Amino acid sequence: MVQAGGVAGEQLRSYIERIERLEEEKKGIAEDIKEVYAGAKAVGFDVKILRKVVAIRKMDQADRQEQEALLEVYLHAIEGGQIPEPTE
Incomplete structure (x- = not known):
């Protein structure tokens, strides 16, 4: 060698x-x-959304739930305590 x-x-x-x-x-x-x-x-299909779905599926359940909860809290905070209803 x-x-x-x-x-x-x-x-x-x-x-x-x-x-x-x-x-x-x-x-x-x-x-x-x-x-x-x-x-x-x-x-x-919307590629941006597909990429997001792939990223979410990679997360374990606890991380996913934590991220969803934080997202809801942040949205609630910036919208003056009101989360708008989805439009149809």
């Missing part, structure tokens, strides 16, 4: 190459996700 300045060159190269491969895979997956969102948009 060749060492330069105390660093094992082959081992380091192996890590770097693995990281590079994973970065390429990540780039490919990001492109795939982008295409799925584009497909959803093409059939009329």
Whole structure:
């Protein structure tokens, strides 16, 4: 094993190459996700809302409930104690 300045060159190269491969895979997956969102948009779905739904589904139940409660409190506070009724 060749060492330069105390660093094992082959081992380091192996890590770097693995990281590079994973970065390429990540780039490919990001492109795939982008295409799925584009497909959803093409059939009329709101991509901004889809992204929000995906983010919410990633949260555990406790974090989700806490965020919803805080959102309600903040809305209540800025609207003078009144949460407007949804319009139909």
